[in-house]
Amino acid sequence: MTKTFYAKKEEIDKKWFIIDAKDKVLGRVASKVAHILRGKHKPEYTPSVDMGDFIVIINADKVRVTGNKQFKKNYYHHSGYPGGLREIPYYKMMEKDPTFVLKNAIKGMLPHNRLGRKQLKHVKIYAGENHPHAAQQPEIIDI
Numbered sequence: 001m002t003k004t005f006y007a008k009k010e011e012i013d014k015k016w017f018i019i020d021a022k023d024k025v026l027g028r029v030a031s032k033v034a035h036i037l038r039g040k041h042k043p044e045y046t047p048s049v050d051m052g053d054f055i056v057i058i059n060a061d062k063v064r065v066t067g068n069k070q071f072k073k074n075y076y077h078h079s080g081y082p083g084g085l086r087e088i089p090y091y092k093m094m095e096k097d098p099t100f101v102l103k104n105a106i107k108g109m110l111p112h113n114r115l116g117r118k119q120l121k122h123v124k125i126y127a128g129e130n131h132p133h134a135a136q137q138p139e140i141i142d143i
Contacts, residue, residue: 007046012039015053016138018131022059024143025066026105032143033057033102034109037119050115054122056138061098061127065090075104099125 017036021029035041039051065073073090093101102125110116124133 005044005046007044007049007051009049012049012051016056016133016136017053017141018056018058018133018138019141019143020059021057021102022062024063026063026101027065029057029063029143030102030105030109032141033106033123036141037106037110037122048115050118052119052122054136054138055124056131056133057102057123057125058129058131059127060102060125061094063098063102075100098127 019029019033033055036055037052039045039049039053042051045051070091071089075088075090075093076085078085088096090101103120103123106123107116107120110119124131
């Protein structure tokens with residue numbers, strides 16, 4: 001009789017990875033990152049456990065979108081007051097905060113519960129080349 005394997009928090013070995021987003025498509029980078037944050041690349045994947053690894057993304061300001069999305073894609077937020085819906089186009093958001101664009105795309109691909117919020121904290125996004133995580137000796141992943 002075989003038993004179902006269930007990974008425990010203590011048994012999980014977390015690694016650090018680095019992804020260079022320069023000239024990469026936004027959605028493809030975000031889906032790969034979400035896949036690794038969930039831990040789906042590991043054979044002992046368990047959906048209800050935080051199995052994912054840590055990811056450092058550099059050059060977030062150089063990520064691109066295809067087609068005409070640069071001018072048609074919008075980000076919305078609401079102030080909570082009547083008429084308080086605000087809309088910011090993609091190109092303006094990239095000027096204002098390029099890390100938000102990637103973080104928002106990754107957040108949408110993770111579970112919308114406390115596990116997803118915990119997994120989102122394992123991604124570190126930087127607009128330029130430099131990052132303070134050299135001590136963790138991250139492995140480079142090519143997408």
